[in-house]
Amino acid sequence: MKTADVVVVGGSAAGVTAAITARRHYPGKSVLLVRKETQVLIPCGIPYICGTVGSPDKNLIPDGVLEKEQVELLVAEATAIDRERKRLITTSGEVGYDRLIVATGSHPVTPLIPGVEMDGVFTILKDVDYLRRMQVLLKTARDIVVVGGGFIGIEFADEIRKTGEKTITIVEIAPHCLSLSYDEEFCVEAEQVLQSNGIRILNATKVAGFVGDGHVTGVKLSNGETLKADVVILGTGSKASAELGKAAGLRIGATGAIDVDRTMRTSDKHIFACGDCAEKVSFFGGGHSTLKLASIATLEARIAGANIFGITRENPGTVGVWSTALGDFALGTAGLTETMAKACGYDAVAATVEGPNRHPAGMPGGAKTKVKLVFESNSCVLLGGQVRGNAVAGEIINTISACVQKRMTADDIATFQMGTHPALTASPIAYPLVNAAELAINKMRFSSPAC
Ligand SMILES: Cc1cc2nc3c(=O)[nH]c(=O)nc-3n(C[C@H](O)[C@H](O)[C@H](O)COP(=O)(O)OP(=O)(O)OC[C@H]3O[C@@H](n4cnc5c(N)ncnc54)[C@H](O)[C@@H]3O)c2cc1C
Secondary structure, three states, X not given: OEEEEEEEEOOOHHHHHHHHHHHHHOOOOOEEEEEOOOOOEOHHHHHHHHOOOOOHHHOEOOOHHHHHOOOEEEEOOEEEEEOOOOEEEEOOEEEEEEEEEEOOOEEEOOOOOOOOOOEOEEOOOOOHHXXXXXXXXXXXXXXXXXXXXXXXXXXXXXXXXOOOOOEEEEEOOOOOOOOOOOOHHHHHHHHHHHHHOOOEEEOXXXXXXXXXXXXXXXXXXXXXXXXXXXEEEEOOOEEEOOHHHHHOOXXXXXXXXXXXXXXXXXXXXXXXXXXXXXXXEEOOOOOEEOOOOHHHHHHHHHHHHHHOOOOOOOOOOEOOEXXXXXXXXXXXXXXXXXXXXHHHOOOEEEEEEEEEOOOOOOOOOOOEEEEEEEEEOOOOEEEEEEEEEOOOHHHHHHHHHHHHHOOOEHHHHHOOOOOOOOOOOOOOOOOHHHHHHHHHHHHHOOOOOOO
């Protein structure tokens, strides 16, 4: 029987990061990672297999990462946890552990829509063979319908259109694509880019059913229209894969994920959980959060991996930071949007600025960058931000996320010391984060002594 001081179940963002973190923090301990698939996809790269990357085989997490960190790998499915004997039961036999980290991730939600089981209707399963087949069908498909206008749906739509003459339609039930994470003005800009790329968007529209004779040929909408479809892609959310933990009697949280405390420990003190399979609380107010992101998974994994033999880190809750790109057009969001902040009950004040991200503006790589910051008006603390620009937006939003996590005030941001360079950043005189903070201070000046 195999044994290891630390056994990790799951070979993706959370599992790999937890194993590496455990190795770094406890170099004397043996670390074994168990995962069920021979090849693990980079989940965030999946939409790009349709276009830019070219195939699932070019979108894999290299096993070299584990070898380099001396993490032993066992390719097997974990079928049960025997907590009494501290054994993980797998399809390749039992594995003894001192500490176990469960990082079994999530699986797509299949909406209960008539005809959803038909051939040609795909969820976003993180499985190489499944995605290879989807790619084969996409190559010859003419009419493609993407259900769900979240970031995964829009990325799929934009990548597929790069592969040739196709009619692509996004059907979104909300008033706008991306509206769960961006204020309306940013959603509208993203929709304009998609539309200018020839993608049709049907907002505020519900799918009533899929039609076809075994293979899908159309999508019936609640407004009576039927769209032609050779392939349908469902970008309709995901659910925690908590079955292994649940069957072992670990406590399950309100959203159906494995319950953990702020140290990422489950209801069994020898078992930790992290990533999409673990229950989350929001950074804002501590309520339940259903966000599932690689940024959250790896943060939790760094906490779990460090804490297994002694608590050194705690989870402050999910801020929710991510970005997306449609060619040169990029969007980033962190924390609460203005709409979300108001809906949560905050007295939110927002300020938006727009300007070049180089100085002078004509320097290569320049693009107009829009930054919106949202503050709580009484404390002047930053609640969130959104960015639109070129590739730089991806790093600007990470800076904003750090400011949110450190609960910086508008004054902290207006006076932070940033490095600038004509070829790399906006001008120090008109730095967007600073300007947005100053603008917000002006709006809050009369309502809060903190500003
Ligand atoms: C198409 C797509 C695009 C995305 N883009 C982004 C993005 O741009 N930015 C971002 O922050 N997030 C993105 N996400 C979300 C992000 O990918 C997930 O939050 C992240 O993958 C979670 O990592 P995880 O390790 O917890 O779970 P998963 O990635 O689901 O991995 C779970 C692992 O556990 C293994 N496993 C499960 N059960 C068992 C078992 N019983 N025995 C053995 N092994 C098992 C699985 O096989 C897998 O290796 C995207 C997700 C998708 C689907």
